[in-house]
Amino acid sequence: MASLWLAKLKLPVLLMVIQITFFALFGLFVDYDSEARPRQYGLSESNNNSAVFQDVHVMIFVGFGFLMMFLRRYGFSSMGLNLLLAAITIQWSTLVGGFLHHGGDKFTVSIVSMVTSDFAAATVLISFGALLGKTSPLQLLVMALIEVIVYAVNEYIGIVLLQVSDIGGSMFIHAFGAYFGLSVARVLYSPEVEKSTKEESVYHSDMFALVGTIFLWMFWPSFNSALAMEDAQHRAVLNTYFALVACCVVTFATSSLVNKNGKFDMVHIQNATLAGGVAIGTSADMIIMPYGALIIGSVAGFLSVIGYKYVTVSLAIYQ
Amino acid sequence: MASLWLAKLKLPVLLMVIQITFFALFGLFVDYDSEARPRQYGLSESNNNSAVFQDVHVMIFVGFGFLMMFLRRYGFSSMGLNLLLAAITIQWSTLVGGFLHHGGDKFTVSIVSMVTSDFAAATVLISFGALLGKTSPLQLLVMALIEVIVYAVNEYIGIVLLQVSDIGGSMFIHAFGAYFGLSVARVLYSPEVEKSTKEESVYHSDMFALVGTIFLWMFWPSFNSALAMEDAQHRAVLNTYFALVACCVVTFATSSLVNKNGKFDMVHIQNATLAGGVAIGTSADMIIMPYGALIIGSVAGFLSVIGYKYVTVSLAIYQ
Amino acid sequence: MASLWLAKLKLPVLLMVIQITFFALFGLFVDYDSEARPRQYGLSESNNNSAVFQDVHVMIFVGFGFLMMFLRRYGFSSMGLNLLLAAITIQWSTLVGGFLHHGGDKFTVSIVSMVTSDFAAATVLISFGALLGKTSPLQLLVMALIEVIVYAVNEYIGIVLLQVSDIGGSMFIHAFGAYFGLSVARVLYSPEVEKSTKEESVYHSDMFALVGTIFLWMFWPSFNSALAMEDAQHRAVLNTYFALVACCVVTFATSSLVNKNGKFDMVHIQNATLAGGVAIGTSADMIIMPYGALIIGSVAGFLSVIGYKYVTVSLAIYQ
Incomplete structure (x- = not known):
């Protein structure tokens, strides 16, 4: 009984610990960017980014959220998990990206960093898609925390050190997220387990998935042009x-x-x-x-x- | 057997031929507009158009897409057909509009031309609405190809030659699209056929249609002001x-x-x-x-x- | 029979009378703001507001619209009522706000006033949420007309006279709307009535409500920053x-x-x-x-x- 009670506590306590750690790290390291500080003029250019950011935000939460509903049994909860994973990834990738690019110094957040964090969320959600119906929320959470670090290092090596061009993140977001998710699936499951999963699709959830596709499809020009x-x-x-x-x-x-x-x-x-x-x-x-x-x-x-x-x-x- | 096999090939082969023709015509005639070419500064104004373009895009693919789901039997596929027809119309109207306005010379594409092509897609989708559940995808495709030409000529005569003002396209998009669709319906069907069609609506699809209405309704200020x-x-x-x-x-x-x-x-x-x-x-x-x-x-x-x-x-x- | 016929006429006639009164009051008092009048240049800043306005508009009509669908029996009609209440509130709050801030003189409308009117609609819709399934459209309509006045006076006292800061309207929109709705519920209903209402939620409508939540959640940065x-x-x-x-x-x-x-x-x-x-x-x-x-x-x-x-x-x- 006691162990069952402990098992039930694992996920919420981990979430709480993560969030409190985020408070501390944000307090120590994160400041507003100059354009979000008083006495700055003529910022019409970055204003536009705000509209583009909202478009990307719709892709993350409506696009991926609906797309994940293609499995009937997970329709409802997959949209909720999508929200939770993205909310953690956004904070964590703000920190990891900041540490990596500023070597432990203080760093700033701006609308551009919000877009970048949303991109990291997209990466994690693509991996999530490969694991849907096969993993517990706790496993997904651990995966997200690790993946954000690997993603940030990979992107740092590619974009900063090797100066690779990947404006829309085809390699660093889409390919990376897909392969990371598939690798995790391979590590976690034997073929027998995989066959027994509830991966079934029905008319209704197919329709929701199509809605997700269309939201992603529509706003992709904003995604690829955001940075x-x-x-x-x-x-x-x-x-x-x-x-x-x-x-x-x-x-x-x-x-x-x-x-x-x-x-x-x-x-x-x-x-x-x-x-x-x-x-x-x-x-x-x-x-x-x-x-x-x-x-x-x-x-x-x-x-x-x-x-x-x-x-x-x-x-x-x-x- | 062979003829059945041929019948099944008609649509995909036509789509492929159209797309390959588009490659050639785009290669020969279409270039970027100056604001999408290097060394251009101070473009904050056109940046705004990008947000307006995304609003119009949502109307085309979510607004019309959901609105078309009011017929139960076609709920799912109508949203897909909406996507296909719009995708073809957008490319074809870019070409037809360019030819008409530049007399066969090279011409450029810009965010304004994207909005204009989306407007042509709206016209075709309005006609599609009048034919829903009564036509094959192949018939719709042929209709779209012809309608874009008639639409462009009609608009050219009205806007360029007669200098009619129609900023939100009430005449050249909405009225034209509706009458074109109704005319096609009249040509294709006898009253008996019309009675036997599957035009039935149910609670569920009515709700989706209402969602489509609301997306069109909300973004209409962007539609009417885009140009x-x-x-x-x-x-x-x-x-x-x-x-x-x-x-x-x-x-x-x-x-x-x-x-x-x-x-x-x-x-x-x-x-x-x-x-x-x-x-x-x-x-x-x-x-x-x-x-x-x-x-x-x-x-x-x-x-x-x-x-x-x-x-x-x-x-x-x-x- | 005659009284039933009269009862049925009450709502549409009231709506018509309201709308015609709006014509007269708009004709007497409302003009375009300078940025919507000819010969104005360099308006890139307010252009951005247009994108933010559309985001807020989505929250009002999709966000609240879907959120209201959490009660199964009212799923469909609640989205329609949401539209009607917002449409009336937007016009009425334009007038009431204008009268209050300009003491009966003529006043202007602009994209900022559109956002402000959408905020008033949010307030009324929050109250609507507390009354869902318990009130007739007529009662809701009367509530909206009264609430807009109280809201405008409350906001005028707070923002203009007391100079309280409330950029995202937490107090003047969210708290006010919630308490107003709960007060109306308390006045209109005895506990017995309340128990017999059709406040039941099902899987399907829960999913729609989640979609509403996500649309509100996503665009909240635009809501809080719009003004x-x-x-x-x-x-x-x-x-x-x-x-x-x-x-x-x-x-x-x-x-x-x-x-x-x-x-x-x-x-x-x-x-x-x-x-x-x-x-x-x-x-x-x-x-x-x-x-x-x-x-x-x-x-x-x-x-x-x-x-x-x-x-x-x-x-x-x-x-």
């Missing part, structure tokens, strides 16, 4: 917009082609329509020209449907 | 806002008046609350004064409910 | 963001702690996650430092769950 400046920001919006519409057309076409009745498969639509946003992410701010964006988006949509159709199936055979 | 400048943009936001709230009050009042139990009819709410946004569209940027906006919105709401109640019923009688 | 300027606006965004994420973590922790199985209670998540936004509202634009925002949000989340768990239950016992 770009001036003309590069305009290019990032334009390139992402065109990559996504082309990706969408090719996803529908390929989905119909590989279906034996020529029907569109909603699972393809939910996933592959977003591939264009990921694919264009790395180069969204570059001068790749509108037709280049169309081609990148199209190839991504095509490969995503083909990959989903044939690779997943063949993996299932070999399991 | 206006400076003080005209402010007026367009204010006038649309006031027209919509007044329209809303009168729609509820009229809906209750014409109902034999004094109840509100959700079908009226879903449709007539938006009439104010359409009605104010043409003159949204003009100095019509706040009370003028209230009156325009109110008359629109009243006529829309009355029209829906009595004209639709009488049409049904004569069929 | 702040320059660096204060940045601080309001940052402080609200941090208060909300910390509030979220502590809400989940406390909800698990007070649950006998250690589970999260969705009713807590739906309500207490928002407490951080309310708590930080009064001081959101002040230099309270990021760790201060975290602590304020956390305490609010903790007290909200504890209050809901123990105070509500004990109230139920004493009833």
Whole structure:
């Protein structure tokens, strides 16, 4: 009985300890950025970031929140867990990112740092998607705390030391989050366990997942352009917009082609329509020209449907 | 067997051919606008357009997407088709509009052209609404390709040649889209076919349609002001806002008046609350004064409910 | 028969009379603000407000609209009533606020006045939440008309005369709206009536309420910063963001702690996650430092769950 009572306390007590630690670390290290301090004028540029930040925020909480509802049994709680994981990740990544970039000195927060923390939340939520229905909230929490550190170090090495360009975070957010989640899944589960999980989808939850997809899809131009400046920001919006519409057309076409009745498969639509946003992410701010964006988006949509159709199936055979 | 196989290929192959044609035409004709090219400064004004563009984008994909779910049988797929039609229309109207306005020369894309392409998508989706549950995806696709051309020519004649003012596209988007859709419906169907269609609405899909209505309703100030400048943009936001709230009050009042139990009819709410946004569209940027906006919105709401109640019923009688 | 017919007419006729009165009062008193009049330049700052206004608008119509759906029987109609009440309140509070601040002279409307009117709508909708399922549309309408006057006078005394600071309206919007609604409930109902009401929640409507919560939660930084300027606006965004994420973590922790199985209670998540936004509202634009925002949000989340768990239950016992 006593041990059961202790088990039940583990998660809330850990959450409380984490939050109190955050108080202390924020108190010691975090200050407002100059644009959020008195006597600063002519800040119209950063004002715009506020609108872009809100767009990214919608992707994190509505986009991912709904997308996670594709498993029926977890529909409701997955949206709540999505909120909890993001809320912890946002605070933790503000701290970890600050420590890494300022070597233990005090550092500041701004609308740009809010966008960056939301990006870290996106990374954790992508990993969460790979683990949905297979892990307890406690395991997810531990994963999030570790993943944020690995993510920040990986991004620091890539962006700061190697000077890799990845404006929309295709590598450092999407690919990293997906592989991290898959690795955790591999460590935690044997194939037998995996088969017994409640991974079933129904009409209703499929519809919610589609809503999530559409919110992610719509606001992707803001996501890919949020950290770009001036003309590069305009290019990032334009390139992402065109990559996504082309990706969408090719996803529908390929989905119909590989279906034996020529029907569109909603699972393809939910996933592959977003591939264009990921694919264009790395180069969204570059001068790749509108037709280049169309081609990148199209190839991504095509490969995503083909990959989903044939690779997943063949993996299932070999399991 | 072979012909069935061919039939199934028709749609995806057509989609692929269209997308590849788009690659070529974009490669030959489309470049970035100056504000998306390097070494441009002081672009704070167009940054704002980026937020307005995202609002319009939400109307196209969430607003229309949900609104189309009012037919139960098509709930799910209508949201997907909405996405596909918009994705094709956006690319095609970028090209058609560019050809028309630049006589075959190269032309540029910018955030303004993205808004314009989204407007063309709105036009096609309004026509789609009139055909929902009566047409195949292939028919809708062909309709979209033709409609974009007619739309662009119509708009070119109206705005460029005749210098008609229609900032929110009441005539060139809403009225045009509706009549085009109804005309296509008339051409494609005999009354008998029409009766047998699956046009049934249920509680659940009605709720989704209401969500679509509310997303359209909320962001309409951005829609009507997206292409206006400076003080005209402010007026367009204010006038649309006031027209919509007044329209809303009168729609509820009229809906209750014409109902034999004094109840509100959700079908009226879903449709007539938006009439104010359409009605104010043409003159949204003009100095019509706040009370003028209230009156325009109110008359629109009243006529829309009355029209829906009595004209639709009488049409049904004569069929 | 005749009296029944008259009863049915009461609501729509009242709505019509109200709307026509609004025409007259707007015609006599309301003009555009200078930034919405011709020949005004360099208005990039107020352009940003347009994006913030749209965020607040989403909170009013989607956030509150969905949140009100927590009662199953009222799911559908509550979203409609939410729309109607907000549409009336927006117009009425434009007038009442204008009269109060300009002593009967003509006054102007601008994007700032639109935000202020949306805030008044939030107040009325919070009161509506306390009355849901217990009142007729007519009663709600009368309440809204009266509440707007009391709200405006209360705010005028507080902000203008006493110079109280309440940038996010914690006192003048949230607390006022809640207590006004509870007072009306107390006046209108005896305990027996209250017990017989249809206040039941089900899985499905709980999910919609969670969606409402998330829309309110996401856009709260825009809400609390909408009327702040320059660096204060940045601080309001940052402080609200941090208060909300910390509030979220502590809400989940406390909800698990007070649950006998250690589970999260969705009713807590739906309500207490928002407490951080309310708590930080009064001081959101002040230099309270990021760790201060975290602590304020956390305490609010903790007290909200504890209050809901123990105070509500004990109230139920004493009833």
